[in-house]
Amino acid sequence: MSDDRRKRFGAYLARMRRKANKSQRQLAEMLCRISGTASVTRNEVSRWERGERVPTVWLPALATALGIHLDELERAAEHARGDDIQNGTPSPAETLAILLPDHGEHLGPLASHVGRRIGMSTADGLAARAHGLRLADDVIAGGDLIAPAFRELNAAIRLYRETTHTEEVGRALLASIAEMAQIAGWIASDAGQHDQAERAYRLGVSAAREAQDSTLAGNLAGSLAYQLSNTGQEDTGLSLAQAALEEAGPDAPGKTRALYLDRVAWAHTKKGQNQQAMRALGEAHEALTEDGADEAPTWAYWVSAEELDVMDARVYTELHKPLRAVPLLQEVLSRYDATHARELALYLSWLAVALADANEPEEAANTTRRILDLTSDLTSDRTNQRTRVVLAKLEPFRHVPEVREILDEHAA
Incomplete structure (x- = not known):
């Protein structure tokens, strides 16, 4: 069994646990309750996450505890054990299959929804796919991921346009479209497709505003500001980074405000404004330590002191x-x-x-x-x-x- 594969599976499992807002001890206790035994300890969960072991019989309970699909978890574990390919590191396509299964598994074929009324379960499935794209971007470069990312974004837009739904479900769908637009834009920028990235970011801002999610709109505007600052448009980048911080507002979670302040700091840096940059960095660290800073949206999972x-x-x-x-x-x-x-x-x-x-x-x-x-x-x-x-x-x-x-x- 490849050590690298086990470690990747362990990192994946740790991300899913953090997304579920559980400590290793809490997860172990929940697995014991689900299975009716007392044989899972925090140390065992830690071994899984360090890549020392890959769970087998515990996969169904893990899927229940973490709120993820069992077949997705089983494929990830199979890959970690090396059952799927005999040699070499996983290709982007193999990694994507683990993190972003075929549409049918979460949403059903898009055509089956045309003209039909959909509910919150479909919106939740779309949100899961948006998060799958984010996790894929952690380990797959933009040139390999750009085509799947924009397929997901376009499918999400069609799903919203070609179905009927309540206002609440509609807002949830729009928020997921905005999240997909943000990560698709980030991926396009990584692939060097800056015009395509900008179009995605602007679409996402519109969707986030329509979903009445100012924090998410701030993330999209700040992502575009970061690209502009890095592509010779420093003045516009700074103005937009500051506007993104204002759009999110003072009530945005501390973790997200820290992210926006970091982008402001970078924009000042690219303009050679040393003092302003240092001041924004300090404010970012302060925001991250505010009370309630952990109460951030899922898409901010990667923002940390490190x-x-x-x-x-x-x-x-x-x-x-x-x-x-x-x-x-x-x-x-x-x-x-x-x-x-x-x-x-x-x-x-x-x-x-x-x-x-x-x-x-x-x-x-x-x-x-x-x-x-x-x-x-x-x-x-x-x-x-x-x-x-x-x-x-x-x-x-x-x-x-x-x-x-x-x-x-x-x-x-």
Whole structure:
């Protein structure tokens, strides 16, 4: 059995547990109640999540406890055990099959809903698919995921338009469409399709507003602001990042406000506004520690103190403060989820730049080697762009043997 597969399954199981708002101990206790035994402990759940073991007989109880489909969980466990393919790492299609099953399993064929009245169970199924896309984006690069993402988004839009439903169900459908538009836009941006991403973001803002979800609308506007800041439209990016924070409002959960403030900080950074950027970073950390900060929507599951630390370090790097950036990045990256190869490579790229700024070319070269290994088969425009930045940063150190070797290998 592949250790990597077990660890990926463990990380998947941990995400599902956190989504269900359960601790490892609570999950173990619930499994005991469901099964009528007392044979599952917190330590056993921890072993599953660390990838030391893959549960078998406990899968039905786990599906019930976590509120996920048993066939989805069984496929994920089968993949972890290596029953589905004999050799190699899973392809994007295989990973997507685990996280985003065929439409029929959650929603039924779309044609069967045309003209029919649908209820909240269908809306819940659509929300589950939106979350499946988010989880897929954690481990699949944009070039591999863009086509499935926009198929999901277009199917969701047709579902809303071609059925009848109550006002409450309609709002839930619109919210899921907005969530799908946000992640589809993010995926398109990662694939380098910025116009397509912008169209998705703008559609999502409209859907979120119609669903009366200002926090979600803020996430979409902030996502577009981040893209604009990174593609040479710094003034518009800053204005939109600030507008996104205002759109969400002061009553938005602390975790989401922290995210929007981080985007404001980045937008200031891209404009060279150091003091404003540092102030926004501080406000982001304050927002994350507010009472009720954990009461955030599902789509904000990834926002954490570690992610804020990464943004801090990125800002420090852009502002040429390597003595602050390097230790912060090294600490976060020492415990970062290795299955998130794209994010790991991106964060390492800022570490490599900071090391070069700190006049540590050998360490910068070693870090660059890790980036190149991670991105060798990633279809991500983001990682391609950052790799070019890192290689250009190393050029003044060509006289260092470790640097010269990398630059000669990757001259193109």
